[in-house]
Amino acid sequence: VANDQCSDAELIDITELCVPLEFMTTNIDACPENLPAGTFSLPCDFNSEETSWYQFTAPGMGGDNPTMDFVFDSYTGSGTPFMGIFEFGADCSNLTPVSTTCRDGLNETFGNIGPFTPGNQYLIAISSYGDTGGDFEFTVKFNLGPDNDDPCAPEVSSDYNVPTDGTALNG
Numbered sequence: 743v744a745n746d747q748c749s750d751a752e753l754i755d756i757t758e759l760c761v762p763l764e765f766m767t768t769n770i771d772a773c774p775e776n777l778p779a780g781t782f783s784l785p786c787d788f789n790s791e792e793t794s795w796y797q798f799t800a801p802g803m804g805g806d807n808p809t810m811d812f813v814f815d816s817y818t819g820s821g822t823p824f825m826g827i828f829e830f831g832a833d834c835s836n837l838t839p840v841s842t843t844c845r846d847g848l849n850e851t852f853g854n855i856g857p858f859t860p861g862n863q864y865l866i867a868i869s870s871y872g873d874t875g876g877d878f879e880f881t882v883k884f885n886l887g888p889d890n891d892d893p894c895a896p897e898v899s900s901d902y903n904v905p906t907d908g909t910a911l912n913g
Contacts, residue, residue, distance in 0.1 A: 743772040743794050748834035751795035751865055754882065759801060760894035762881045764815070767868060769794045770875040775867070777837065785871050786824040786844035792875040796866040797830065800858035802886050807857035811883040812866075814848050819876025822846050823868070827855055830863040837865065846871075854885070 745752040745767065754763065772792035782788055802808045810827075817823045824846035828837040845852040858864060868878060885894045 743768060743770070745794045745796065746772045748775075748795050748830075748837065748865060748867075751797035754796050754798040754866075756798060756801050756884050759884050759886050762883045764879065764881050765796070766877065766879050767794050767796070768875065768877045769819075769869055770877070772869075772875060781828070781837070781839045781842065782826055783842045783844045785822075786826060786846060786869070787871065788826065788867055788869055791869040791871050793867050793869040796868070798864055798866070798882075798884075800856075800860050800862050800864060801884055802860035804860065806860050806886050808860060809854045809856035809858070809885045811881075811885065812845070812852045812855060813850065813881045815879040815881055817848055817870065817876050817878050819870050819873040821870040821872030821876070823848065823870045823876075823878060825852070825869070825880075826867045828865045828867065829859075830865050840864065 744750060769792040772794050774790050775788040775793050777788055800808045812825060814823045824844060826845070827840040829840060831837060840856065868880070870876060
């Protein structure tokens with residue numbers, strides 16, 4: 743597997759925000775990792791399972807709070823796919839988990855992962871438990887905005903009746 747090691751992570755080039763980006767990978771014949779205790783929660787154990795890696799640079803500028811949505815679209819293995827996000831430090835021996843939450847399963851959207859720091863590099867570790875690996879298809883979507891904004895939300899419907907005289911509407 744070409745992206746078996748953290749140092750060989752495949753680049754995710756974020757060309758657009760709010761647009762699903764699809765990827766294919768495998769963890770067949772990938773090696774387990776050697777991450778410090780506490781960097782993940784069970785059953786997501788990167789230290790005993792085959793792991794492949796992806797890398798991205800968080801979009802945005804200072805004041806933005808970029809997040810990511812992630813979905814495993816398909817998996818050919820007999821086990822359960824899982825993923826984790828790590829902030830890339832000086833090298834692969836200095837990874838900091840964005841969260842220790844175990845995000846596992848097919849066709850479930852793991853939404854609003856982050857927020858990330860714009861301009862910082864992050865790694866996505868992809869693995870599976872209960873088997874010896876398989877081929878994955880996954881989708882990521884990057885969102886950008888302050889906490890109280892969702893620039894990826896659909897346009898507001900014009901069906902709302904908003905008064906122009908400053909009065910409030912009830913019910």
